[in-house]
Amino acid sequence: MRKTLAVWLSAIGLLCSAGTVAAHHGFAAEFDRSKTLKLTGTITKFEWTNPHAWLYIDVKNDDGIVTNWAFEMSSPNVLYRKGWTRTSLKPGDGVTIEAFRARDGSYNANAQAITMTSTGEKLLAPQDPQGGPK
């Protein structure tokens, strides 16, 4: 499945240079580009919902405290066109996510890149740097 996904992502390439950053209308108000995150954890939930899909992961810090982070992704239709399905990510999968954190200080962020722990496969390309609000 993941191999198929990788082929889709590299072969289609049609819309891959343009990402969720600018497609998300309130991005600048919600997320802070200067607050970049790179977190590794285990998926607890993948919600294939409109207007955006959401991915939740448990992240354990050095003190052993677990925090559940939520990552906003693109819309299901945009992800589907890129080869994703609602079962592309499953609870229990290990992932490393690069993201922009929410301005409100909550454990929300906007996912920019997802790397599967088991295979090293990168599922989301970094977003178009020209796409964001000025």
Add this chain to the structure above:
Amino acid sequence: MAFLRSTARQIRMQNLPAVLVLILATSGAAQAQWVNATYPGTPRTPDGKPDLSGPVPKTPEGKPDLSGVWHTESFRWVQNLPGEGVDVPMVPSAAALYKQRLKTMGEHNPQLYCLPHSVPDAMLVADFPFKIIQTRRETVVIFEEFNQYRQIFTDGRTLSKDPNPAWFGFSTGKWEGDTFVVEVGGFKEGSWLDNVGHPRTEQLHITERYRRLNFGSMDLDVTINDPGAYVKPWNAPTIHFKLIPEGELIEHLCENNRDIEHENFFEDKQSTDRK
């Protein structure tokens, strides 16, 4: 009807195993066909790929046919329609509103509340293609984002002098040579021209000029004439569209903005109890 019911029953009773096998065998292909549809009449290169530099398709009347699934390859127009190089002097009320929207970084962008885009921004969200269906009497535009549509009438009707304001306004089109010229008025107030928040009022009148350059490319020039917001009409930089020759629209809805269920962007509290 009786025949259909009878036939369906025969299929169910006699060929159920075969039908199931067929469905299972083709389900993967069906998904691929939905995302990567092929269309008859698509010009192709010797290696079989769509020839995007091929000729402009023509209607039986000899006009360019704009039909197809299109998108922009850049967010720059939906982000900031005039861009940096176009002077758009505003009346004081619009200038104050624009300043406030810049200051709050688009916090109250209508789409954050599941409200629609409009003309021309509904066509400019690069990730969300739109489909043009051109007929003799009207040209229909279907937008993937929010499953919305727009009708451009080419049957000779004129815009109403006192329209009931509408999010997408009212559009009439005519051909000037190979350019499809569309006049749009009757807009409802509430939409923004772009994500940074260039204002618009009910006085807005838009002129669009579409030119299909070849099989895979189409340009659009937009004139914004809104005396309620701007001291003079202005032209946006030419917008470039690319055809998606083997693609289809995919449903997208706002679903009461379910993002809000997960976010606290609109409230002042931490989210710690989501599991």
